Amino acid sequence: MKILLVYPQYPDTFWSFKHALRFISKKATFPPLGLLTVAAMLPQEWEKKLVDLNITTLTDKDLKWADYVFLSGMVAQQASAREIIDRCNELGTKIVAGGPFFGPGYEDFGFDEIDHLVFGEAEDVLPLFVDDVEKGCAKHIYSSDQFPDIKKTPVPLWSLINKRKYQSMVIQYSRGCPFNCEFCDIVILNGHTPRTKGKNQIVAELEALYTSGWRGGVFFVDDNFIGNKRKLKSEVLPAIIEWMQERKHPFSFFTEASINLADDEQLMRLMSAAGFNMVFVGIESPNEESLMECNKLPNKNRDLLAAVKKIQRYGLQVQGGFIVGFDSDPPSIFKSQIEFIQKSGIVTAMVGVLMAPPGTRLYERLRKENRLLPKGSGDNTDGSTNFIPAMGLDMLVKGYRQVLEGIYGPRQYYERIKTFLREYRPGNRRKFGVSLIQLIALVRSAWVLGVKEKGRVHYWKLFAWTLLRRPRSFALSMTLAVQGFHFRKVAEKVRASLTGDIGTLERAGE
Numbered sequence: 001m002k003i004l005l006v007y008p009q010y011p012d013t014f015w016s017f018k019h020a021l022r023f024i025s026k027k028a029t030f031p032p033l034g035l036l037t038v039a040a041m042l043p044q045e046w047e048k049k050l051v052d053l054n055i056t057t058l059t060d061k062d063l064k065w066a067d068y069v070f071l072s073g074m075v076a077q078q079a080s081a082r083e084i085i086d087r088c089n090e091l092g093t094k095i096v097a098g099g100p101f102f103g104p105g106y107e108d109f110g111f112d113e114i115d116h117l118v119f120g121e122a123e124d125v126l127p128l129f130v131d132d133v134e135k136g137c138a139k140h141i142y143s144s145d146q147f148p149d150i151k152k153t154p155v156p157l158w159s160l161i162n163k164r165k166y167q168s169m170v171i172q173y174s175r176g177c178p179f180n181c182e183f184c185d186i187v188i189l190n191g192h193t194p195r196t197k198g199k200n201q202i203v204a205e206l207e208a209l210y211t212s213g214w215r216g217g218v219f220f221v222d223d224n225f226i227g228n229k230r231k232l233k234s235e236v237l238p239a240i241i242e243w244m245q246e247r248k249h250p251f252s253f254f255t256e257a258s259i260n261l262a263d264d265e266q267l268m269r270l271m272s273a274a275g276f277n278m279v280f281v282g283i284e285s286p287n288e289e290s291l292m293e294c295n296k297l298p299n300k301n302r303d304l305l306a307a308v309k310k311i312q313r314y315g316l317q318v319q320g321g322f323i324v325g326f327d328s329d330p331p332s333i334f335k336s337q338i339e340f341i342q343k344s345g346i347v348t349a350m351v352g353v354l355m356a357p358p359g360t361r362l363y364e365r366l367r368k369e370n371r372l373l374p375k376g377s378g379d380n381t382d383g384s385t386n387f388i389p390a391m392g393l394d395m396l397v398k399g400y401r402q403v404l405e406g407i408y409g410p411r412q413y414y415e416r417i418k419t420f421l422r423e424y425r426p427g428n429r430r431k432f433g434v435s436l437i438q439l440i441a442l443v444r445s446a447w448v449l450g451v452k453e454k455g456r457v458h459y460w461k462l463f464a465w466t467l468l469r470r471p472r473s474f475a476l477s478m479t480l481a482v483q484g485f486h487f488r489k490v491a492e493k494v495r496a497s498l499t500g501d502i503g504t505l506e507r508a509g510e
Helices: 018-024 033-041 060-065 077-090 123-135 187-188 200-209 229-246 259-263 265-274 288-293 304-313 335-344 361-368 395-410 410-423 434-452 456-469 470-510
Strands: 001-008 047-052 068-072 095-096 116-119 141-144 170-172 216-220 251-257 278-285 317-324 350-353
Touching: 001 033, 001 060, 018 317, 018 434, 018 470, 033 123, 047 060, 060 068, 060 077, 068 077, 077 095, 116 123, 123 141, 170 200, 200 229, 200 251, 216 265, 229 265, 259 265, 259 278, 259 304, 265 278, 278 304, 304 317, 304 335, 304 410, 317 335, 317 395, 335 350, 335 395, 335 410, 395 410, 395 470, 410 456, 410 470, 434 456, 434 470, 456 470
Parallel strands: 001 047, 001 068, 068 095, 095 116, 116 141, 170 216, 216 251, 251 278, 278 317, 317 350
Antiparallel strands: none
8 A cells, every 4th residue: 555644734833933944944843643643553564755735835746646645734724734635635545534623523524535534543443444454344434432542543654754853852751631621622532631642652752762863842732741740750850850860961841731731840840851841721811700611620729920930940941821712701801812822922822712622612502502603714713703702703803913013023022032031940961062054044134133133222232231241041032032923924814804804703793
């Protein structure tokens, strides 16, 4: 069999970092871990190629070569996925699709045009498909209501990608989250009970990346890395620390975690010692009533600002996810979000409009209240939504524009970097040497941000302040400055689109 694994293109969103990646001559932030892992599950004798449309183009020659196209993606990639499916159908190439988007709740996308669908996780289901293919009797749908043991998940097939095109590599330690936020579909996809890999398995995956020549950032893609704190502290992190010391710290790590990380000082110390320097946290809202509404359990009844600053002081930069559009949001929520983000020093603040993914408790509640709209884009940072908000669509859209203007402008953004660096206490780990790419990126950033952009005076103030006050964090400061350029580019596009969309959204609500 000849298998072509295809990853759809992401739209230009806050998450893509497209405009920032150009400074370091990279094409995409992360490679498609799911497809690389699936490739490792397929029979070794099958030929395999991978095309990531965020890196390169998909040719008719590629499609004609393949016996099957394996397609995976998330909701935000649906436009690109649609194009891939249409091209496969035109050329008669069979499609096998799976992943978060290709599952129950999204059937109206046109699943009947896909030859084979794999619902759920691949470990238990994919072998059934492979067996049927070899027997010549493959079915349309393969599914399982069980959550597989990920201790049997193989090392991703890294040989299929050109790692130099990516900003960071990826690894997975666990699946599942112990919490049950109303708007989140993670527990539907991966369950409540965190399933984890063993320490030897994680070390083997790190060794595979190291042996392949990678040096740099590695993202643990877990939706909540600290779902099983005991195992992390007693087994996994000590094993990573030992491996990193033996290999002279070739990687830096970042991941996603709930805010209750701030309650466990031992865990934060171990993460910092292991090489973690950044964590994404779902803050969602500074409004307590909104947190109660969505059952954001770890965030309720706590000083969120103090928790963020505590994590920063343990050497972990906090990236934050924020949401507007809850029923409990008051008209002042937009100003409150801006003030919280600025005071917290969360430089990478991803603010999105609330969405109701199919299957979630939020989706079912809104369906019963007859408030659902046609499915949104899946990109909650483009201002779109798929339900009628309690505050009204007009107020929500205008308020979202206010937030974008209030946190991504050069003055506010650069000031937030300084607020963060005042709290941040980086760990005493070996520093990476300055590469030619980094020097080129610094020159490019100085030209674009310090000469061409309107906010250049604020850039040079940050430049000088960091050199004088926080010289150890100069590279980090300039990296964050470049990321700000990307955020402003996307925010400008979103604000422009929202200006013309308010009337359209109001008509949809009617």
